[in-house]
């Protein structure tokens with residue numbers, strides 16, 4: 079396939095910039111970028127996609143999303159959302175408790191479709207849904223595969239819904255990390271942690287122990303609200319990064 083474009087930004091180490099040029103793609107691999115006439119002459123049978131009035135560039139990467147929030151758009155929240163705790167309690171933690179596996183699939187499809195429509199070809203998601211934990215990440219991965227988007231998925235472990243849900247969350251992450259290794263290279267996994275203030279010392283130790291089984295990193299919020307820092311200092315005497323660091327959370331794959 080040949081893509082003809084007005085402008086091409088390669089975003090590689092040389093940061094090359096081409097005008098009125100073309101990209102030659104063979105079996106999903108970019109083979110050449112350069113002069114359209116030359117590429118066409120040397121590859122006369124290749125299909126040409128004509129974007130000669132458009133900019134062509136590598137896909138965007140969304141480094142943190144919550145696909146389940148697709149349902150929050152236009153939602154009216156009747157309780158206060160005036161600080162970080164109220165936003166969590168009255169919006170996100172009220173919404174995510176309602177999610178079934180069917181919702182997880184529909185939210186993922188909605189978010190992933192809109193991502194692709196807006197140029198995002200890789201999405202790193204942080205999922206929650208305490209009443210539909212088991213199998214949620216493979217459900218989302220199937221949606222990503224159906225749409226052809228690249229996705230890194232995890233489940234946010236938290237103490238906020240009790241120890242049973244916490245343990246289901248840990249198991250979902252570990253099972254998913256193992257499963258993702260068997261999927262194609264469009265799909266990958268991390269271990270999700272909600273935030274320091276909803277994770278006890280016991281939970282962090284448990285997560286760290288569970289991670290010994292696999293080779294992965296964590297995906298965790300840090301001080302999304304100042305309240306996370308205040309609660310962490312109250313609970314542990316340490317600031318968030320120092321506390322999580324003491325549990326080995328920051329390995330070279332952690333986000």
Ligand SMILES: [Zn+2]
Nearest residue numbers: 142144204299
């Ligand atoms: Zn987030």
